[in-house]
Amino acid sequence: MFFVDTVEIQGLGNRGYLAGGRSAAVVVDPPRDIDRMLALAARRGVRIALVAETHVHNDYVTGGLELARVTGAEYLVPAGARVSYPRTPVADGDTAGIEEGLTLRALATPGHTPHHTSYVLEEDGRAVAVFTGGSLLIGAVGRPDLVEPRMTRALARAQHASARRLADELEDDVPVMPTHGFGSFCSSTQAEGDSTTIGKERESNDALVKDVDEFVADLLAGLDDIPAYYAHMGPVNSAGPEPIDLTPPRRADAEEIAARLAAGEWVVDLRSRVAFAEGHVAGAYNFEADGKLATYLAWLIPWGKPVTLLAESFEQLADAQRELARVGIDRPAAAATGGPADWLGHGEEPRSFPRAAFAELSGVRERGEEVVVLDVRRDSERANGYVEGSAHIPVHQLHERVAEVPDGTVWVHCASGMRATIAASMLDAAGREVVAVDDPFDAAEQAGLTVVRPEA
The missing domain is CATH 3.60.15.10 (Ribonuclease Z/Hydroxyacylglutathione hydrolase-like)
Structure with a gap:
């Protein structure tokens, strides 16, 4: 049988x-x-x-x-x-x-x-x-x-x-x-x-x-x-691929993390988007380990650029290393586990930014406050409907196009929240004031925002 x-x-x-x-x-x-x-x-x-x-x-x-x-x-x-x-x-x-x-x-x-x-x-x-x-x-x-x-x-x-x-x-x-x-x-x-x-x-x-x-x-x-x-x-x-190497990467302390950021390398925080928004190393990007880590990190990172991984546990780090090796990101340059308190130097404070729902964005607009709404979904998603007046840069293009984001506080959204926080982390690293909309896109219209539907 x-x-x-x-x-x-x-x-x-x-x-x-x-x-x-x-x-x-x-x-x-x-x-x-x-x-x-x-x-x-x-x-x-x-x-x-x-x-x-x-x-x-x-x-x-x-x-x-x-x-x-x-x-x-x-x-x-x-x-x-x-x-x-x-x-x-x-x-x-x-x-x-x-x-x-x-x-x-x-x-x-x-x-x-x-x-x-x-x-x-x-x-x-x-x-x-x-x-x-x-x-x-x-x-x-x-x-x-x-x-x-x-x-x-x-x-x-x-x-x-x-x-x-x-x-x-x-x-x-x-x-x-x-x-x-x-x-x-x-x-x-x-x-x-x-x-x-x-x-x-x-x-x-x-x-x-x-x-x-x-x-x-x-x-x-x-x-x-x-x-x-x-x-x-x-x-x-x-x-013909080389055999996979899943031996643990070298451990990085706060000084090395800071040095790698200063050198223009990528430092990727694997924790949940909630934890990242609450506090993170300035300059780090957030790619959730539980999301489509390999797809989006491999898509966005300049190919071959060294990456240092920050994880909340050894298990999370090992799982991420395995997933990244599947797409050819073979060896993290370094890694660290714990949280921001372990990754920041003496006297340094973590960065943070707020998370919000579409209802809060609707309230901001109703009060007449001038904010930037940035849609980071793909073109095909936006073709089915978008928030009136929103700017659009797909998340996989944002790293190269940050300078195109209009001035002001940026409320960034995707379809569910994961990509919005990737984008928010990139904008935050560039020194922008940002709010990550952690809400399904379907909630936008329910919250009173005008959704334009080009194909309707």
């Missing part, structure tokens, strides 16, 4: 899989921290016989090469992928045995990348699951614009054909196991749901419902911003 176990990489919105039988298994699209896959296989009592990549990933550093080396597994990589390390090139229709009666069959599904390959898990010749990587997702498909702009339209059409091929060749009850689509920016849209089958997707997925021209037009119109760090992931994965 076969099994499929899922490893969630929640901060990046991805999944990897361990699938096998009584004695052997395959790992599909493993994250860089391979210890999780090794532990899962040990609990199952199976040998990892195969490691399979659906494509050269653009959003995280793979652990596939190292996992294959450590376990002695055969490393399956699509034949069309240009990589610099030994692997078993996989072409459409190739099969690889996992154990007696359990086979992996490659199915060419270009679209997310030109070489993208899905893998059908077959038990005694019957398809029992399909690992679709960045092809057919839950209610969506992987975006086709991560390779080369001139190829985007052709890859979008290929996505439509690939999704149709999966639906044509597999039965309705076959579970679909995508890598992307759980908050990943590799997904063309963010769909609801945690699991799906070929049959469910046949009923609702645009790639299987719309004709190719309508599908391509809608897909391309809905594509959102690409995280800047994606540009570095493909080359790292093609060259």
Whole structure:
């Protein structure tokens, strides 16, 4: 009897899989921290016989090469992928045995990348699951614009054909196991749901419902911003990533933290946005450990710039270090745990700024006070509605555009509060007076603020 176990990489919105039988298994699209896959296989009592990549990933550093080396597994990589390390090139229709009666069959599904390959898990010749990587997702498909702009339209059409091929060749009850689509920016849209089958997707997925021209037009119109760090992931994965190093970073005292800030390095406070607003080291930025830390820090930080992490506990620090290593931020320059009292020099006071709700902003405006309202959501979010009179700089552009923020006290908001506090911390570090709106955007109109809806 076969099994499929899922490893969630929640901060990046991805999944990897361990699938096998009584004695052997395959790992599909493993994250860089391979210890999780090794532990899962040990609990199952199976040998990892195969490691399979659906494509050269653009959003995280793979652990596939190292996992294959450590376990002695055969490393399956699509034949069309240009990589610099030994692997078993996989072409459409190739099969690889996992154990007696359990086979992996490659199915060419270009679209997310030109070489993208899905893998059908077959038990005694019957398809029992399909690992679709960045092809057919839950209610969506992987975006086709991560390779080369001139190829985007052709890859979008290929996505439509690939999704149709999966639906044509597999039965309705076959579970679909995508890598992307759980908050990943590799997904063309963010769909609801945690699991799906070929049959469910046949009923609702645009790639299987719309004709190719309508599908391509809608897909391309809905594509959102690409995280800047994606540009570095493909080359790292093609060259062959170094093994992950999760040994603790060197400890920094208050003097070193101050020196690193003075040198223009990034000091990142991982505590909650509530704790950060109440008191923090002047010049530090707030990226909550419980938020999408890797995505937003890797997106915003100038690539390769040293980063020092400030955490409330060793556990929080270790978790953050692991998450950042998945996107190629390998070694923090230094780190410290505790709180502002531990990170500030003698006689120094922590910085702070207020948090507020949209109702308080509404009251300020009603009193006629002149304030700046800064919306740091993405363009696609703002297109659905924005506070009248607000300025707009997406959070991933703010570090380079702080000088464009109008003079005055800045009330900064996003959709829920996390990105607003990232932005508030950057403005605070630049010496601006700031209020972080920690409130869902839906509350703006309820609070009496005028929300302009361009598409209404």
